[in-house]
Amino acid sequence: MTPWGQGKRKHFLVGVHNITKGFSMAFFKKHDLIIYALVLILLVCSFFLWGSALGATGDYAVISVNGHEEARLPLSSDAEEVIEGFAGLTCRILIKDGAASVIEADCPDKLCVGHSPISRSGDSIVCLPARITVTILGTEDSEVDGVAR
Amino acid sequence: MKTKDKIHTLALLGIMVAAAFILSYLESLLPSISGIPGVKAGLANIPTLLVLYAHGPSGAALVSVARIILAGLTFNGLSAMLFSLAGAAVSLIFMTILKKIGTFSITAVSVTGGVCHNIGQLAASSVMIGMPILYYLPVLIISGAVSGALVGVITTLTLKHLRPSITVG
Numbered sequence: 120m121t122p123w124g125q126g127k128r129k130h131f132l133v134g135v136h137n138i139t140k141g142f143s144m145a146f147f148k149k150h151d152l153i154i155y156a157l158v159l160i161l162l163v164c165s166f167f168l169w170g171s172a173l174g175a176t177g178d179y180a181v182i183s184v185n186g187h188e189e190a191r192l193p194l195s196s197d198a199e200e201v202i203e204g205f206a207g208l209t210c211r212i213l214i215k216d217g218a219a220s221v222i223e224a225d226c227p228d229k230l231c232v233g234h235s236p237i238s239r240s241g242d243s244i245v246c247l248p249a250r251i252t253v254t255i256l257g258t259e260d261s262e263v264d265g266v267a268r
Numbered sequence: 269m270k271t272k273d274k275i276h277t278l279a280l281l282g283i284m285v286a287a288a289f290i291l292s293y294l295e296s297l298l299p300s301i302s303g304i305p306g307v308k309a310g311l312a313n314i315p316t317l318l319v320l321y322a323h324g325p326s327g328a329a330l331v332s333v334a335r336i337i338l339a340g341l342t343f344n345g346l347s348a349m350l351f352s353l354a355g356a357a358v359s360l361i362f363m364t365i366l367k368k369i370g371t372f373s374i375t376a377v378s379v380t381g382g383v384c385h386n387i388g389q390l391a392a393s394s395v396m397i398g399m400p401i402l403y404y405l406p407v408l409i410i411s412g413a414v415s416g417a418l419v420g421v422i423t424t425l426t427l428k429h430l431r432p433s434i435t436v437g
Contacts, residue, residue, distance in 0.1 A: 143373065144428055146421060151376035154366070158383055158413050165405040186397060227345070243403060247347060252397055 177240035177255035180219040182212060185250045194219065194238065194255070204249030212253055219253050221246065281327055284315040288335035291315070296343050307407065310382055310415035312339070316356075317363070317378055317423045322430075325364040332356045347396070351389045358388030374427070375420030382416025383409055 182190040184204045192198050198214040199222075210231060211223035218236035221244055231246035243254040292312040312335060320328035336356060340349025359381040366377045386408040 144424055145373050146375050146424055148371065148373040148376070150371040151373050154372060154376040154380055158379060158409070161383070162406060162409045162413075165409055169403065169406055241403075245397065247393065247397075248345065250347075250397060 176217070176238055177242070177257045179256045180212070180214060180237075181254045181256050183252045183254070192219070202249075202251055204246065204251040206249070208246070208249035208251075210246050210249055210251050219255065220244070221253065224249065277323065277327070280323065281319065281330060284319050284327075284331045285334045285338075288312050288315040288331055289338050292335055292339040293343065296339070307411040308415065310385070310412075310419050311422075313359075313378075313381065313385070313419050314423050314426065316360075317374070317381065317419060318426055318430075320360075320363060320367065321374065321423070321427060325360065325367075328364075329360055332360060350396070351392045354392035355385035355387075355389035358391075359385035373420075374424045375417055378420030378423065379413050379416035382412035382414075382419065384412075385416075386412035 176194075178194055180192045180194060181188055182192070182200070182202055184202065189202055190200060192200065192212075192214050194214060194217045196214070197216075199211065201209055201211050203209045208226050209224065210221050210226070213220055213222045215236075218238040220236035221231040221234065224232050224246055226246055226248035228248065231244050231249075231251070234244045237244055237253070237255055240255055240257040243252055245252050291314065295308055295311055298308070313332075316328050316332045316335070319331045333353070333356070336349055336352045340346060340352065344352070362384045363377050363381040366372050366380055387405075390404060390408055
């Protein structure tokens with residue numbers, strides 16, 4: 120098997136499709152287990168990473184647009200704030216009963232509105248189209264290390 | 269290189285770009301099951317994987333990039349397009365390496381591609397938004413593996429059936 124496809128080749132749009140050579144049509148081969156094991160290890164590692172990022176109940180909801188902090192609301196008092204993000208898209212953020220949620224947004228997908236309220240340190244809601252993030256931080260967290268502890 | 273083969277390659281890549289574009293569109297119509305961006309069936313990657321095996325990495329890259337730009341400009345949006353390009357680049361690099369090693373099945377190569385695609389996408393969005401979104405990582409790894417397996421099985425079946433018609437000589 121030649122490394123870049125099959126047969127002789129002069130230009131990337133030019134090639135002999137001899138797909139009967141070079142690979143097998145089996146759904147499973149013995150070596151696949153290596154790949155599946157690696158994916159499983161990666162998954163377990165990501166769960167540990169996830170677990171360490173989620174701490175106890177947080178104290179503040181930090182709202183950022185494009186990575187810049189726009190507002191910092193204490194979770195202890197109920198509040199409502201409208202944040203304008205990228206391309207003029209806005210999110211209405213509600214703090215109620217110690218949890219933050221996005222209750223209204225004019226982004227096209229509304230995934231941020233569908234997200235359940237967050238209250239634990241490290242939790243976040245992201246509105247990708249508006250580039251708005253709502254992240255919960257504890258009092259002991261510094262501004263930068265809130266999530267990447 | 270015979271003229272016939274050149275025409276054949278052009279036709280194959282053209283059909284695959286068209287198929288990928290349509291699959292992208294169908295996928296954008298499906299409601300998001302989980303509410304997490306990036307979790308989808310990945311059907312649009314079937315043509316890319318097919319071309320990777322029937323033609324080679326260069327053709328697969330062409331189909332992938334053409335599909336993402338077309339879908340990005342028409343319905344997916346520009347930020348989704350950038351995330352997808354990052355994911356596609358990472359996944360194509362890893363799939364090419366695994367295919368080159370040669371001892372893995374198409375399904376396993378596709379699973380790697382799916383996982384790498386999602387990790388690349390997450391990395392790109394982290395850089396753009398300015399903070400790591402670790403929260404999504406486990407879900408995106410599972411979804412990448414499942415959709416990768418699905419795409420791998422469909423591609424293997426498609427290659428079996430198309431073998432006589434996309435083989436030249």
